[in-house]
Amino acid sequence: MKLVVQVKLLPTPQQAAAFEATLRACNEAATWVSEVAFERGEFKNFALRKRVYGEVKSRWGLGAQAAQHVIKKTCDAYTTLRANLKAGNLGRPGSKRYRRATEKPIMFRPQGAQPYDDRMLSWQIPDRTVSIWTPGGRVKNVAFTASPEQLAALALYRKGESDLLERDGMWFLSATCEVPEAPLDTDPVDFLGIDLGIVNIATTSDGEILAGRALNRIRARERTLRAKLQKKNTPSAKRRLKKRRRKEARRAKDINHKIAKHVVAEAERTGRGIALEDLTRIRERVRLRKPQRATHSSWSFAQLGSFIAYKARKAGVPVVHVDPAYTSRTCAECGHIDRANRVSQAWFACRNCGFVDHADRNSSRNIRARAWQLWRRGAQSTAPAPPRQHRRIGTGRKRSVTASDARCTSPAL
Template identity: 65%
Template sequence: MKVVVQVKLMPDAVRASAIGATLRAVNERANWVSGVAFERGVPREYELRKHTYAELKAAGLGAQAAQHAIKKVCDAYATLKANIRAGNLGKPGSKRRVKAESKPIVFRPEAAHPFDDRCLSWQYDTRTVSIWSTAGRLKNVRFACSAGALRMLRESRKGESDLIERDGVFYLIAVCEVPEAPLNENPSGFIGVDLGIVNIATTSTGYRAAGRGLNRHRKRQLELRRKLQAKGTRSAKRRLKHRARKEARHAANVNHIISKKIVTTAERTGRGIALEDLSGIRDRVRLRKDQRAPLHSWSFHQLGRFIAYKALRAGVPLVYVDPAHTSQQCSQCGHIDRRNRVDQATFACRACGFYANADDNASHNIDRKGQDVWTAGRESRVPATP
C-alpha cells in the first residue's frame, strides 16, 4: 500500500530564495503549457511535448523539470475530464461547469511540483537532500521529520516526491510503498463504530470519543475569525493568515488518535471493524441554520479514511454497512420505530423496554450488520454437488 511522508525543508536564506524561485518558475511555465494545451484541444502528452518541450528548455528548465511540467498539465486536464464525466461540476450548461470548461487550468505559484530521483536525492544519515533548482543544484539542504518517518523513507520510499510551499515553508511529500499485513480471514467478531458530532466515535466495545473538546475548539476558532475579519486591519489579516488551517490540523490530530485506538483494539482482539457508509449524507439531510456549520465541519470522511488505511496496514478486516435505521432499531429485539430515539443521547425501545445510550445502541446494530456483510461476502457461491 502507498503511504505519504511529509518532511519539512530547512534551507538557509539563499537556498530558500532559490527553491521559491524554482517553484514559481515551474508553475509559471506549467501555466503556459496549459494555455497551449487548451488552444490545441488538450492533445496527448507526446504531442503536447512536441509543441512545448523546446521552449521550456529555452526558458531555463532542466530536461526532467520540463517533462514533469508537461505531465502535470496533462494529469490536471485528465482529472478535470474525469470530474466532468462523473458530474462533479454539475450538469451541461451549469455555471460551474461552463467556468471550468471555458478557460485553461491555472496553477498557483506555490502549487506542488514533482521531483524524481534525477532531480532529487536523499541522504538519510545526514538528513539532507540535494535538489535541482533554476539556480543550479542545491546540495546539503537539511530536512526535519520524526524517527518513524525517517525509517519509512529509508526502507520504503519509491518514485517521485512533491515539493510544495505552505505559508512560506517548504515541504517534500514522498510516496512510500509499505507492505500490507496479512488479512485476518477469520475475525472473531466485528467492532461497530457509530460516527457522530456530539460523540465523534462510539464503538460496540464501550469506547467513546466525545466531541465536546473538538466542537468547543471549532467554536472558538470561528469566533476568533469573525473578530479578526471584522477588524480588517493589516495586523488582523496577518493573524488570520497565521491561524489558517489551525482548526483542520487539530481535527486531523484528533482523528488520528481515535482511529489508532479503534484499529489497535480490533487488532489486539482479533476482530474486524464495521463502519457506516455515510457518503452523501450532507445532501440528504435538512437542518436548521444553526446546525449547518457543525454538520459541514464534521470530518467523518477523514476519520473513515484514517481507520481504513490503519486497518489495511494492520491486516484488520473492514466492512461498510447501510446506515439506515441504525439509530432507530433496538439492538436487543430488532424493533424499528422512530420514537425509540427519545432524544440525541437516549434510546428506549417501545417494544421490549430496552434502555441505553443511543450511540451505544447504534454501535451494536452496526456491529451485527458488519458481521452479516462479512458472512455474505465470504459464503461459497459454488453449486452443491448433486
C-alpha cells in the same frame, strides 16, 4: 501499499530563494502548457510534449526532467478535473460552478508543489540532507528534520517521486514509500462497530465513546473569531486571519488520526474486523436548519473513515461498510424499529422491549450486526487504497499536487 512521508526542510536563505525561484518558474511553465492544451484540446502527455517540450526548456530554463514533470503535472490536473466533472463534484452541466470550471484553462499557483524524481533529487538519509535541482544549479546539503519512524521508512521503503512544496514560509519534501501490508485476516471472530457522529466523533460497539466536545467547542470559538475579524477587516485583522488559517483543520486531522489508530489497534488486538457506516453524499441527502449547517459542514466523517480504512489495510484488518439506514431507530436487542425509540440525542429507549442504552452505542451495535451478516454472506473487505492527501507516517502528511495546486478553471473534457 503507498504511504507518504513528509519531512521539513531547513534551508538557508539562499537555498530558500532558489527553491522559490524553482517553484515560480515551474508553475509559470505549467500555466502556459495548460493554455496550449486548452486551446488545442490536447490533454495527453505524449502528444502535448511534442508541442511544448522545447519551448518549456528554452523559455524557462528548465532541465529535461523538470520540463517533462511540468507537462505531466498539467495533464494530471486535467485528468483530475475530468474525474471531478464526471463525479458531479463541480455541479451539474450548465451550472455556474460547472461553467466556471470548464470555460478557462487551469491556472497553477506560483507556489504550487513540484514533483521530483531520483534524477533531480537525492537523499542522504544518514546525514539528514538532500540535494535538489533548481534552474540555477544543484542545491546541495539542504538539511531536513524527521522523526526516527520517518527516517526508517525513507531508508527502507522510499520509492518513486518526491514533491517540493512551500507552506506558510516553511519548506517540505513529501516522499512516496511502498510499505508492505500485513496479510488480510479472512476469518475475524467478530466486528467492531463504529458509529460516527458530531457530538461524539466515534462510538464503538464495546461502549467506548470518543467524544468530540472539545473539538466542537474549538470549532465554535474559531468560527466566532473568524466572523469578528472578517467584519473588522483591518490590516491587523487580516494578518491574524492569515496566521490562524488551517489551524482548526490541522487539529481536527490530528484528532482523527489518533482515533483511527486507537480503533484499528483495538480491532487488531481482539482479532475483529471493523464495521463503518457508508455515509457517502450524506450532505446532499440531509436538510438542516441554518444554525446547524456550519457544524454539519465541518463534520470530517469522510476523513476519519479514510484514516481508519488505510490504517486497517496496513494492519491486515478487514473493513466492511454497511447501510446506515435506521441504525439509530433500531433496537439492538429485539430489532424493533420506531422513530420514538430515539428519546434524545444521547439516549435510546425501545418502545417494544424496554431496552435502554446510549443512543450512539446502540447504533454501533446495529452497525456491527449488519457487518457480521454481510461478512458471513461472503462480502469482501472494503478498505480501499486511501487518497494520497490522507496518508501519514509519523507526522508526515501529503496533499494531492494536481488537486490542490491547480485552480479548477479548465475546459470540459
